Amino acid sequence: MxxxxxxxxxxxxxxxxxxxxxxxxxxxxxxxxxxxxxxxxxxxxxxxxTKEDILDAVVESRVESFSQMLDACMQATSDPYGRLQAFVSMPLQSEQVLQYGCPIGTLSAELGKAQSEHDSRVHMTAVFDLLRHWCVDQFVALGVSAARADQLAMDLLARMQGVVLLASVYNDRAFLQRASRDIQAWLETVIKH
Amino acid sequence: MxxxxxxxxxxxxxxxxxxxxxxxxxxxxxxxxxxxxxxxxxxxxxxxxTKEDILDAVVESRVESFSQMLDACMQATSDPYGRLQAFVSMPLQSEQVLQYGCPIGTLSAELGKAQSEHDSRVHMTAVFDLLRHWCVDQFVALGVSAARADQLAMDLLARMQGVVLLASVYNDRAFLQRASRDIQAWLETVIKH
DNA sequence: GTCTATACCTTGATAGAC
DNA sequence: GTCTATCAAGGTATAGAC
CATH class of the missing domain: 1.10.10.60 (Homeodomain-like)
Structure with a gap:
């Protein structure tokens, strides 16, 4: 070890x-x-x-942490649609999302800025990739083509990121809840082709 | 002066x-x-x-800058729907959005973090308020109720922020273009009640 | 493995000459 | 209004005792 x-x-x-x-x-x-x-x-x-090595360890830790959350969504139900619904409601469970935004999105935005030394843009895509591929799996399990599933996964992540960002900017829990329900409703219409 | x-x-x-x-x-x-x-x-x-005074001046500068962009959207057409379409295509015109994200969203995320001294969370809402109220005006001009217009404005801003964030994380111009078209298509369906 | 002391640099901010 | 010199504090990183 x-x-x-x-x-x-x-x-x-x-x-x-x-x-x-x-x-x-x-x-x-x-x-x-x-x-x-x-x-x-x-x-x-x-x-x-170096400090950047600590960052790498933190990213690795968040990958494991979110991986466990996805496992929880998996065990909640065997229905891929229900799993995606649980996934969308994840930000609603967090107390701190309104205050500090999404731990993935905000760190990605920060690390996406030009660093003084080498561009360490690689870091955070790891966590986004994890969520993206998991969503793709759920959409594929619902009978969507692989290409379309990736589009939907990106759309879903983008919508969640945008909602959390706006909600945190305005510290607006009501918007976070309402917009999350809208995303879930959108998911429903999307599944039914 | x-x-x-x-x-x-x-x-x-x-x-x-x-x-x-x-x-x-x-x-x-x-x-x-x-x-x-x-x-x-x-x-x-x-x-x-102080350095924070420079930040205030920069925020003020961005408010003016985006105010001019909104004026350009206003002068492009007298149709509120066309104006909103032009607004959605704004990130597509920028060369740097893919590299550094949205200048409003990323700075808001950064300033939303806990500062050592007094929470200066007030700063960036100014720019978001500008865009939000402008969008509300366009929706109202389309015959939407004030309450519903504010919901739509928030939804629109959230979707744009999310798309730009994901596009910059993956440096994916194709996604930025495709998702922007999807937002415009969503706008069309929303206007028709 | 754990800790102290410190080197070395950069930061935001100040003082004061011109 | 513009500039140089400098401050005190804080940053990351290193050396070496225990």
């Missing part, structure tokens, strides 16, 4: 995960992570060579 | 506007603005007391 299962490493990743979400990646300093974990700054470099 | 019409002040705001878009607000330093304008760092404090 190497150092990857170390308890202190886990605490660092968990604290960084939350801080990157609440404060943003660039605005999170080693001191912030140190304060949150109680571990001294210098200790971080035993587990991670 | 005071110092607001000063040519050097304008250069600072223009450079900051571009840098805040390309690199993000937090990742843009006074040195960056200094390099872009040729003006020494210390000069900035003659026009702006």
């Amino acid at each position: 190497g150092t990857k299962g170390n308890i202190n490493r886990q605490r660092i990743v968990e604290a960084a995960d939350r801080l990157f979400y609440v404060r943003g990646y660039n605005q999170t300093s080693f001191s912030d992570i140190s304060d949150a974990t109680g571990l001294p700054r210098g200790n971080f470099y035993y587990y991670f060579k | 005071g110092t607001k019409g000063n040519i050097n002040r304008q250069r600072i705001v223009e450079a900051a506007d571009r840098l805040f878009y390309v690199r993000g607000y937090n990742q843009t330093s006074f040195s960056d603005i200094s390099d872009a304008t040729g003006l020494p760092r210390g000069n900035f404090y003659y026009y702006f007391k």
